[in-house]
Amino acid sequence: MSERLILLTNDDGLWAPGLAALARAASRFGRVVTVAPDRNRSAISSALSLHNILRLNQVGPERFACDGTPVDCVLLGICEVLKRQPDWVLSGINHGFNLGEDVFYSGTVGAAFEGRLQGARAAAFSIHPQGSLEEAEPWIQSFLERWEAMELPENRIWNVNLPKGIPQGFKLTTQDSRAYHDLVERRTDPRSTPYYWIGGDAGPTYAKAPGSDAEAVFSGHASVTPLRLDLGCPETLARQADFDATFGA
Ligand code: MN
Secondary structure, X not given: OOOOEEEEEOOOOOOOHHHHHHHHHHXXXXXXXXXXXXXXXXXXXXXXXXXXXXXXXXXXXXXXEEOOOHHXXXXXXXXXXXXXXXXXXXXXXXXXXXXXXXXXXXXXXXXXXXXXXXXXXXXXEEEOOOOOHHHHXXXXXXXXXXXXXXXXXXXXXXXXXXXXXXXXXXXXXXXXXXXXXXXXXXXXXXXXXXXXXXXXXXXXXXXXXXXXXXXXHHOOOEEEEEEEOOOOOHHHHOOHHHHHHHHOO
16 A cells, blocks of 8 residues: 555644644654645634635645635645645644534634545544643544544544543544633723624533533543534434425415
């Protein structure tokens, strides 16, 4: 078998320490090429630049900075840098968890989904904001040693979250749900005009449902959540009679 081709990206930017840790972990599994945003593009989801040009600058051996989004990086990485489909697309290690509905906002997860759409095996990696990348690295290595043995169907990725401290093991998890508080903060600028700050300081409250990603990381485990791009609801599709009674002629 020829050497694996591994495309790396993130949403925290090319110079983020988490990306360097992921590159070290990935480098023992094949040829690693990094194409990442030239600045922090967190919470940009799967955004694609359709209305502005993109620049790509090589900043080192197999390292490229792009002024677009994480998804732009995956597309330029594949179409322009590698010129073929990579075996793996790895995204992260994000500074901060991507648990519950965070996956909809996350550029880290968006890039992994794009990698999968482009035909690669793909995973997103995130860590507790005070987590140690040094401690996380061997766990990511260990994940990458094993994940090819567990094939996922099309349009599925792995979303991996690492706890604070050394994990007690891997846990297969569901996506939890979470609530943010005081999400929009209104402030006033020095000219007395209001401005708004999204995110607040409080941080989210997770439901920590049994078997969920949040429960796993807050009990000290590495959470491994399979995610799907198809957001369809089989339980509602099974209610054809209800639908006909409601919406039928
Ligand atoms: Mn980020």
